[in-house]
Amino acid sequence: xxxxxxxxxxxxxxxxxxxxxxxxxxxxxxxxxxxxxxxxxxxxxxxxxxxxxxxxxxxxxxxxxxxxxxxxxxxxxxxxxxxxxxxxxxxxxxxxxxxxxxxxxxxxxxxxxxxxxxxxxxxxxxxxxxxxxxxxxxxxxxxxxxxxxxxxxxxxxxxxxxxxxxxxxxxxxxxxxxxxxxxxxxxxxxxxxxxxxxxxxxxxxxxxxxxxxxxxxxxxxxxxxxxxxxxxxxxxxxxxxxxxxxxxx
Amino acid sequence: xxxxxxxxxxxxxxxxxxxxxxxxxxxxxxxxxxxxxxxxxxxxxxxxxxxxxxxxxxxxxxxxxxxxxxxxxxxxxxxxxxxxxxxxxxxxxxxxxxxxxxxxxxxxxxxxxxxxxxxxxxxxxxxxxxxxxxxxxxxxxxxxxxxxxxxxxxxxxxxxxxxxxxxxxxxxxxxxxxxxxxxxxxxxxxxxxxxxxxxxxxxxxxxxxxxxxxxxxxxxxxxxxxxxxxxxxxxxxxxxxxxxxxxxxxxxxxxxxxxxxxxxxxxxxxxxxxxxxxxxxxxxxxxxxxxxxxxxxxxxxxxxxxxxxxxxxxxxxxxxx
Ligand SMILES: Nc1ncnc2c1ncn2[C@@H]1O[C@H](COP(=O)(O)OP(=O)(O)OP(=O)(O)O)[C@@H](O)[C@H]1O
Ligand SMILES: [Mg+2]
Numbered sequence: 001x002x003x004x005x006x007x008x009x010x011x012x013x014x015x016x017x018x019x020x021x022x023x024x025x026x027x028x029x030x031x032x033x034x035x036x037x038x039x040x041x042x043x044x045x046x047x048x049x050x051x052x053x054x055x056x057x058x059x060x061x062x063x064x065x066x067x068x069x070x071x072x073x074x075x076x077x078x079x080x081x082x083x084x085x086x087x088x089x090x091x092x093x094x095x096x097x098x099x100x101x102x103x104x105x106x107x108x109x110x111x112x113x114x115x116x117x118x119x120x121x122x123x124x125x126x127x128x129x130x131x132x133x134x135x136x137x138x139x140x141x142x143x144x145x146x147x148x149x150x151x152x153x154x155x156x157x158x159x160x161x162x163x164x165x166x167x168x169x170x171x172x173x174x175x176x177x178x179x180x181x182x183x184x185x186x187x188x189x190x191x192x193x194x195x196x197x198x199x200x201x202x203x204x205x206x207x208x209x210x211x212x213x214x215x216x217x218x219x220x221x222x223x224x225x226x227x228x229x230x231x232x233x234x235x236x237x238x239x240x241x242x243x244x245x246x247x248x249x
Numbered sequence: 250x251x252x253x254x255x256x257x258x259x260x261x262x263x264x265x266x267x268x269x270x271x272x273x274x275x276x277x278x279x280x281x282x283x284x285x286x287x288x289x290x291x292x293x294x295x296x297x298x299x300x301x302x303x304x305x306x307x308x309x310x311x312x313x314x315x316x317x318x319x320x321x322x323x324x325x326x327x328x329x330x331x332x333x334x335x336x337x338x339x340x341x342x343x344x345x346x347x348x349x350x351x352x353x354x355x356x357x358x359x360x361x362x363x364x365x366x367x368x369x370x371x372x373x374x375x376x377x378x379x380x381x382x383x384x385x386x387x388x389x390x391x392x393x394x395x396x397x398x399x400x401x402x403x404x405x406x407x408x409x410x411x412x413x414x415x416x417x418x419x420x421x422x423x424x425x426x427x428x429x430x431x432x433x434x435x436x437x438x439x440x441x442x443x444x445x446x447x448x449x450x451x452x453x454x455x456x457x458x459x460x461x462x463x464x465x466x467x468x469x470x471x472x473x474x475x476x477x478x479x480x481x482x483x484x485x486x487x488x489x490x491x492x493x494x495x496x497x498x499x500x501x502x503x504x505x506x507x508x509x510x511x512x513x514x515x516x517x518x519x520x521x522x523x524x525x526x527x528x529x530x531x532x533x534x535x536x537x538x539x540x541x542x543x544x545x546x547x548x549x550x551x552x553x554x555x556x557x558x559x560x561x562x563x564x565x566x567x568x569x570x
Contacts, residue, residue: 050451076450090450092443103440107452112433113461121434165451 004063005030005169005199006051011060013223020046021057022223026174028169033191033200035210038220039243044203047220048173051201052084053077061201065168066067077225081107081168085158085175087203093147100146101129104164116172129164136160152183159190160209163198170200188212219243254565259510261425263433266416270409282408288520289415290476294407295500295512296422297469302498303463303507304430306442307357310365311372312497314352315345315467317379317489319474324484325385327393334397334405341475342468348375349467357459360445366429390485393478405479415476419513422469429465430483438462439507503551504560508567514559522547 006028013021020043028034032121036044051062053074061070069077092100102125106112109125119125133139136156141149146157155175162170175191178183188209194200195213204210210217211231218228221243227234234240252260266285273281294316301307333338356367380388397406400445405411429435441448442457448455478484487493496519504515526532526540555562 052283053447054449072450073454075454078450084450086446086450090444090447092440092447094443095440099436103436103448104451106433106436112437112453112458114433115429115435116432118428118431119436120431122433125433161447161451 003029004028005065006201007063008051009061009063011047011062012052012058013050013055014058019223023060024220024223024225026223026225026228028199028201029087029216030197031199032197032215033202033213035214035217036200036220037207037210037217038202040218043223044183044220045173046223048084048171048201048203052082052171071170075107078165078167080165082171083162083165083167083169084171085155085162085173086220087173089151089154089158091154091157091161093145095145095146095244097133097146097149097153097160098126098129098142100157101132101164102126104161105129105132108165113190132160135163135193137186150183151183152179152186154181155179155187156190159187163194168199170194170198171203172200173203174205175202176206184209250461255508255510255560255567258563259513260512261418263416263423267413268290270412274409277409282412284406284520284524285416285492286412288517289419289513290480291497291500291520292513292516293415293422293476294470294473295417295504295516296426297466297473298497299467299501299504299506299508299512300321300466301462302430302501303511304435304442305438305459307360307459307463308365309356309366309368309463309494310497310498311352311370311373311494312466312470313472313489313491314348314372314375315492316474316477316493316497317375317484317486318345318348319471319476320478320484320488321379321385321474322471323397323475323478324391324393327395327397328385328391332395332398334399335369336477337397341424341471345471345474346464346468351463353460353463353467357456364468369491369494372494373491375487376489378491379381386485388486390483390487393484396479396482397475400559409481410542414481418472418476422472423509426469430498434458434461442469461519499548503558504546504569505555505560508558508560510563511558513562518551518559519548525554 004027008024008026011021011024015226024047046055050057053072061068061175062158064080064082069080097221105125105128106119129141130142133142136159138153138156138160141153146154150207176187184206191213215229216228217231217234218225219240226243227237227240269285270282273279298312301309305451307361319341323337326337352368352371354436356364359367385391394450403410403414406423437453437458441459445455500515500519504511522544526544
């Protein structure tokens with residue numbers, strides 16, 4: 001039980017007649033980077049949303065750190081150590097980069113019914129926030145409005161926000177999506193520095209990223225996991241080659 | 250402390266307002282005192298609305314409810330011979346907060362059009378309640394025979410003393426809301442407006458913060474209601490008319506949402522324009538007769554040319570000192 005940081009059992013979700021998640025059993029070991037790959041519309045984002053708490057599954061359970069979190073709302077899951085980045089960049093565009101990260105720190109620093117002291121002068125928020133910005137190489141951009149950051153920087157900022165909550169598990173939904181080669185290379189390097197230090201679930205189409213980073217890979221097709229294994233095993237799996245990797249493999 | 254240019258302008262505006270009573274007195278124009286007092290009372294209400302509409306992204310189309318509750322709290326106590334202002338105003342604040350808590354507990358769970366409809370519906374309910382209260386004058390309303398009394402500390406019958414009280418409360422509320430907005434609480438409120446999914450994902454439940462903001466805002470507007478009934482020495486359910494709520498919204502948007510000085514600029518622009526067009530007898534009669542139309546045209550122009558509100562015409566940008 002304790003080997004697994006995250007475990008879903010028979011997780012199912014339908015949209016009308018569409019089976020978006022089909023009895024998924026999925027396990028993430030403490031410390032591993034577990035990639036989830038699959039064609040467009042396979043149900044990867046839907047699956048991540050159920051883990052993060054944005055979507056309630058129709059059936060099945062989710063255990064995190066030995067605790068049943070199936071019905072826990074998203075903010076509570078975050079406070080238990082689940083953090084995520086979104087497929088479509090989700091940041092506070094009208095706040096500075098530092099504000100973005102400081103808010104994530106603040107969310108995990110007790111309640112925020114504090115009405116008087118200026119939060120931006122609160123070193124207990126800004127200091128850790130700056131440290132995280134440094135980690136993702138954005139410290140020089142701290143005071144820039146998030147909307148004015150380059151696309152790649154915004155994605156780094158999202159990772160920073162996730163890290164600032166000091167998560168036990170990072171859920172990354174296509175962190176390299178829409179990036180140029182140079183940007184995506186930088187992101188892969190960043191994620192490589194986190195590898196081992198953080199447990200990660202990595203949803204990604206970019207095979208470069210997947211095969212560089214993943215310890216294990218699960219393949220999701222039509223809402224079902226058709227294979228799980230090491231990168232070598234997945235590469236060699238004929239079913240996977242047929243269903244997904246095609247000539248890429 | 251380094252003030253931004255906008256803060257300096259706001260301070261200058263407040264100083265200017267403070268200079269009005271002696272000047273109006275010198276020129277024998279007490280009317281302006283009355284007009285500006287009214288502007289400031291509505292500015293206070295707009296400041297309170299800006300807190301939830303501007304910073305919280307909660308489009309309350311029922312904010313006049315708290316003007317009404319504040320006014321009725323004072324009026325009803327006075328009706329029974331209780332003229333103690335401390336008591337009256339405390340009731341105005343507490344009653345407004347309670348009603349805001351009730352309305353907010355439902356509306357703050359929703360967003361967009363539902364939020365608008367719920368806040369509007371509740372305020373309409375209160376409006377009809379006011380009309381049905383025959384004891385308090387029904388739809389005619391009732392007079393406030395004696396203004397709130399503050400143990401001889403301040404006499405609201407003294408036009409200039411009352412004026413300075415309103416100005417002091419306005420300044421205090423501006424400062425208060427500024428602190429609030431930049432506190433941890435204020436940042437969560439703005440974060441939830443900016444990106445709710447992200448806010449939940451990093452670990453905040455927006456609901457309790459939104460509800461708290463809604464209550465604070467309602468209580469602040471209750472004070473404006475208590476001031477308003479003392480200002481007009483009269484109260485009617487019309488205080489809670491939906492058009493009133495619309496006017497308050499318009500002031501906030503016209504002035505510039507989520508800016509410190511916006512509510513004051515918006516209230517001043519709307520009410521002064523209204524007054525100028527309506528009452529300036531130097532204007533030719535044809536202009537006079539259709540003043541509402543011209544008001545509408547001017548407002549459309551302002552909104553078109555200062556899309557982010559009047560505050561956006563000020564130098565610098567809205568920033569946290
Ligand atoms: N809220 C929803 N309501 C109805 N259908 C939905 C909803 N969300 C997703 N779907 C459908 O469920 C299926 C899975 O979508 P999902 O976004 O999870 O796929 P994905 O694997 O993340 O795809 P991509 O690689 O393009 O991001 C798709 O067919 C999608 O159209
Ligand atoms: Mg997806």
